[in-house]
Amino acid sequence: MENEILLIPDKDDVERNSIADSWIKNGGDVKRIGKFWESPKIDAKKRLTIYGIDTFSLVLAQVLGLKLIEPKDELISTLDFKWIKRKIQILEISKIKETDFPIFIKPVKPKTFKSGIYSDFKSFTKEIRGIEQNEQVIKSNIIEIEGEVRAFILNNEILDLAIYEGNCDLHLAKEFLVDFLQKLTIDLPKTYVIDLGYNQVDGWFVIEFNSSWGAGLNSCNPNKVIAGIREATINY
Missing domain, CATH: 3.30.470.20 (ATP-grasp fold, B domain)
Structure with a gap:
């Protein structure tokens, strides 16, 4: 990973630190960034990799003209039922009915509202107050x-x-x-x-x-997964 820089938030984090240590051991440089909405002072000739939470990564990628790849x-x-073992649907908020609850609901557009199990229609409508009724959500039976x-x-x-x-x-x-x-x-x-x-x-x-660029290690070995994290950032 010579001539490559890993960009991570400056806030201390055990998992990110282990990724940074592995990156350095493989010959790369690490830069910790606080003001991720500003273009950092880095060598433009070096390949860049971003690793961090959604807001940090997406904003920084836009600032630097990089592309982050992620699954929709x-x-x-x-997916076939054999792989998910529950009914999962994509639909508009307006199609959610009182009889659906309790149910797991997640926004298709990240961070639009809090993902989770909603016990009743009232708690869900309170959470989505102010959000357009045509916004799409992922509705899943509880498993x-x-x-x-x-x-x-x-x-x-x-x-x-x-x-x-x-x-x-x-x-x-x-x-x-x-x-x-x-x-x-x-x-x-x-x-x-x-x-x-x-x-x-x-x-x-x-x-x-x-996404590989935003997911925590959750006990995975940083030395084994940095290749996946690296490939999640596309440099133009």
Whole structure:
């Protein structure tokens, strides 16, 4: 990673620090940025990689003229039931009915409102006050999660995976994920993060997709996943 710079927030964070340490060990430079809305003083000849939370990464990428690749949130609704084990729909806010609750709801446009399980229609309408009724959301039936696994993917290969919540068998999680990747029919980017869930009734299932440039390690090995993080930033 010589002649390359990793750009991360200046706020101290254990996971980002481990990524930075790994980056440096591989010959790269690291620059911590506070005012991410301003163009930082960096060598324009060097390749840049961004790693951080959504606001930091998206704004900085725009300032620097970089492109961040990420999976579209709505892609999960196109997966076969065998992979998700629950009904997932994309629809407008106006189509949400009182009889739908309790339900998990997530905005298609990131950060439009808080994602989560809403127990009733009243709590949901309070959360979306002021938001246009034609905004699209992801609606999902609630499914029990006894264990969760995160994996970083690059070129349809697993860079690393780790249990980050609950109890489950990592070997079986990998078997499920390998099968999923081999039979993949949706258009995912070359690098992304996938979260898997498990319960004794349904077995393994896909929870969601995330960006490699913004997802936390959640116990994954930084030395194994930095290649995926690097590929998530496109330099022109």
